[in-house]
Amino acid sequence: MLRQPKVGAAQTSPTLPTPAQGVRFTTPIVETPGIVVLASWIWRLTRFLVALPFRFPVMVSGLSVSVAAWWWLGWPGLAGLWAAASLVSLVWWRAWPDSHRRWVTLRVLAWWRHVTVYRRHWQPVLVIAGLAESYQERRYLPRIRRVTCDTWADRVRVSLVAGTAPADFEHKVSELAHGFAAPSCRVTVNGPRDITLEFPRRDTLAEPLDAFPMTHHVNLDALPVGRCEDGSPWVLKLHGTHVLVVGVTGSGKGSVIWSAVRAMLPAVANGTAQVWAIDPKRMELSYGRDLFAHYADDGESAVALLERAVADMQDRAERYAGKLRSHVPTTDDPFVIVVLDEVAFLTAYHPDRDVRRRAENAIATLTSQGRSVGFAVLAALQDPRKEVMNLRNLFPDKVALRLDEASQVDMVLGEGARDRGANAHLIDPTLPGVGYVRLEGSPAPVRVRAAYVSDEDITAMAGGYESGVVSGGEG
Ligand SMILES: Nc1ncnc2c1ncn2[C@@H]1O[C@H](COP(=O)(O)OP(=O)(O)OP(=O)(O)O)[C@@H](O)[C@H]1O
Ligand SMILES: [Mg+2]
Incomplete structure (x- = not known):
């Protein structure tokens, strides 16, 4: 049996002189000086104590106030303090039961999830995901x-x-979401070496959203079209940009288009905005054609509409040249949004080559020059591949609804979107209108759902517009 030499024990070498010959070789042992070990422990303890109030602010401040009350006022002081705290809690509970319950429940829940989910699975999940080195090196x-x-x-x-x-x-x-049994995970950066991982516990977008009530105020930079996963409104900027909505058939592209049209309807009614619509399928937009300043539903008329938009845009640009640098919507110079359903019909599928070429030229001109003179394009597309639509990079803002393939996510939302959690290819087909967008100022994609504008809503919108009930709004 092989015997392990004892660490620190004297070791002899057969080829070297033996102890009998008067020479001994010992393995050098370097011991950390006791003072350094002590200093290291004191440093760790101090760091722990300093961090404690930040990690558990409520617990630490409650404990400190209790100790101070006991120190200065004795046991009666401590009992008085606790009685006052209980009274405040009781009043809070009686007056605002929901807020009290929520506060207590969420704190207990946070502690429970911390202990039973995150602390428990933290190391294995991070090691297996490749975000931590090994089990030994904490x-x-x-x-x-x-x-x-x-x-x-x-x-x-x-x-x-x-x-x-x-x-x-x-x-x-994806690894983190699966590791902690959450439907998704989102990373936000708070500062240097400081991030927050957001794990939803339930799908807040599972229920369809009714069309939003119409208001008189229209903000073309932030039209409410749906809701974000965190409950905040999803607003779409149309003035000064172009938007491409991509999703397979039945993914809910129509609800994004109609929610945007609905949100800007008061501006349409007072003449500071116009919707020009192209509807090759004659299914999506024909329902509300009375709302549109211009409408086309076949290749020839669609190209004519696009070329007219280009001519008007260039005329406006010529008038503005040297005088105005940005467009303010007025009744003389309204904001024009060209809504194009199934844009690939014009750019790829139309049998007439000339129509395809003219349509592509007109869309490229509008999207590259229209922004600052008040012309925008809102287009819907099923297949984002370059062979079908090579103009997608001319649209600064994009919405990815349910997609066919994982590789299409980055085509729509830009490089790295899928890595950052935009799993548009995994959206449940029973959730039309759900998608991902990149909001201004944040590289992390946000999950959203568009409000559903039903046929009855569209009929009511058209009726209200015709009869002058819908009015007001500012561009
Ligand atoms: N935001 C939404 N919320 C709930 N249901 C929706 C929503 N959007 C669409 N739907 C439902 O999904 C169906 C398909 O939606 P929609 O016609 O908008 O899809 P699409 O992407 O435009 O498809 P296509 O490319 O075939 O035109 C609608 O008839 C409606 O029943
Ligand atoms: Mg459609």
Whole structure:
């Protein structure tokens, strides 16, 4: 049996002189000086104590106030303090039961999820996802700073280890979501080495949204068209940009188009905005054709409409040249939105080559020059591949509804969108109107759902517009 030499024991070598010959070789042992070990422990304890109030602010402040009351006022003081705190809690509970219940429930839930889900599975999930080195080296494990819960999601605030970047986590959102049994995961960057991972606990977009009530105020930079996953409104900018909505058949492209038209209807009614519509399928937009300044439904008339838009745009640009740098919608110079359903019909599928070429030229001209003079294009498309639509990069804003293939996500939302969690190819077919968008100022895609404008809503919109009930609005 092989015997392991004892560490630190004297070892002899057969080829070298033996101890009998008077020479001994010993393995050098370098011991950390006791003072350094002590200093390291004191440093860790101090760091822990300093961080404690930030990690558990309510608990630490409650404890400190209790100790102070006991110290200065004795046991009666402590009992008085607790009685006052209980009274405040009781009044809060009686007066605002929902808020009290929510506060307590969410805190208890956060503690529970922290202990039973995130702390418990943190190391294995991160190691297997390749975000931490090994089971031994806890020093190189990103640290959970805090877990908070709201009604629909858990948020795990994480301190990164030096040498890693938020992008490492963004590229592993699927692994993290599966690892913590969540439907998705989103990464937000708070600062250097400080990120938050958002794990939804339920799908807030599972229920369809009714069409929004119409208001008199129209903001063409932020038209409410649906809701984001966190409950905030999803607003679409149309003035000063162009929007491409991509999704397979039945994914709900119509609801994005109609929600946008509905939101700007008061501006249409007062003449500061116009909708020019092209509807090759004669199914999507024909229902509300009374709302449109111009309407076309076949190749020839569609191209004529597009070329007229280009001519008007160029005429306006000529008038503005040297005088105005940006467009303000007025009744003389209204904001014009060209709505194009199934744009590939004109750019790829139309049998007449000349129609395809003219349509492509007109769309390219509108999208490259229309922004600053108040002309915008809102187009819907089923297949985002280049062979079908090579103009997609001329649309600064894009919406990815349900897509056929994973590779199409980055084609629509730009490089890295799928890695950052935009799983548009995995959207449930029973959830039309659900999609992903990139909001201004954030590279992380956001899950959204468009409000559903039914045929009855469209009829009511057209009726209200005709009879002058819909009015007001500013461009
Ligand atoms: N936002 C939504 N919420 C709930 N249901 C919706 C929503 N949008 C669409 N639907 C439902 O899905 C069906 C298909 O939607 P829609 O016609 O808008 O799809 P599409 O993407 O335009 O398809 P196509 O490319 O074939 O025109 C609608 O008839 C409606 O029943
Ligand atoms: Mg459609």
